[in-house]
Amino acid sequence: MMSTAALLAGGAIVMQHSTQEVHAATNNWVEVQYTSCLRQGPGTQYGVSRYLQPGETYKYFETRQAGGYTWYRVSTTDWVASAGVVDRTGTSSASTDNNSSQSSSTSSQGVVQINYASNLRLGAGLNYGVSRGLAAGDTYKYYETRQADGYTWYRVSPSEWVASAGASVYTGGATNNNSNNSNNNSVPDNSLNTSQGVVTISSTGNLRQGAGTSYGISRTLNAGETYQYYETCQAEGYTWYRVSPSEWVASAIASVGTSGGSSTGGNSGSGSASLPNSAKVSAVINLAQQQLGKPYVWGGKGPDVFDCSGLMYYVYLNATGINIGGWTVPQESSGTQVSLNALQPGDILFWGPQGATYHDALYIGNNQYIAAPEPGDVVKIQTMSQGFMPSFAVRVL
Known part of the structure; x- marks a missing residue:
């Protein structure tokens, strides 16, 4: 009962135990039993790097006790908890090369062209979630590279990466057919800009979970509503305004206004006081x-x-x-x-x-x-x- 309770708590007992470091030999390994978070430190308070799937095996190099669990370090900075893995040391050799261990990022800028339909992922690796698909012929600016899973990964937004399996460095000389081309240039401006203000919804339209029409729809906005925004991004020929931590609206249905009046719509993700409690619920x-x-x-x-x-x-x-x-x-x-x-x-x-x-x-x-x-x-x-x-x-x- 206590084990089940601890698991369901989702981190509720992180602070109940002190952290103790114990070094282990490098030939030790664990097998994943349940889909598990790979974290950037030994504890649930650390950020998630990616997820491990049942059946995968990983060498570990160190253990620590924290939050009632044993944490195994399977790369330089990544840890997994005993809640989802079993220590298999001494039974056989680990069959999975620890692909969570990635080389450090290289600050680099350039342009990649998509050669084959490819997935845009939320991190530099095949185990990260897919944001959306990229079409052959698209071109994107990149701002950083990283080696992982046998590929070079190019960061084309603050949190999105594409692999060299389907993309190559672009040197120009071709016309871009990327739908995200806002200025009819060879490369779209897919970087973010920190900006704040207010937008007014000019016609009924969609609030999306990212800056682009390929992202899922959160809900529908009505003409006349106003929203505070905190960031802008150029994509698909529009300016996109971030009106909550994960929601964006396009300039196709919104225009920048002034903050002199009360918001009639209320930012679903900003905690705007103007939105009635019933609407928030x-x-x-x-x-x-x-x-x-x-x-x-x-x-x-x-x-x-x-x-x-x-x-x-x-x-x-x-x-x-x-x-x-x-x-x-x-x-x-x-x-x-x-x-x-x-x-x-x-x-x-x-x-x-x-x-x-x-x-x-x-x-x-x-x-x-x-x-x-x-x-x-x-x-x-x-x-x-x-x-x-x-x-x-x-x-x-």
């Missing part, structure tokens, strides 16, 4: 519903995998701009505690005693909630039952 629930079916990964905070507290963190941050904390215990203090007899949609349900909760979920009404339950499962809608009743609830909005 709806935005939180709608975003949570968009995550249904995505796999549970311990420590996952989206957008592709989640644990219980990671799902709550993601939907509140990206739908309202409110940072409720990254694991269950700080999330207990993100609002006002309410009785289970007075629940409203948008409340966060908690299981376990205050200060030691091990699971939480988003209440959506009619005794139902959205949760990332446990390893091997997916984000789903569940019904409250006497056999697994929450201990208390917190109202953030």
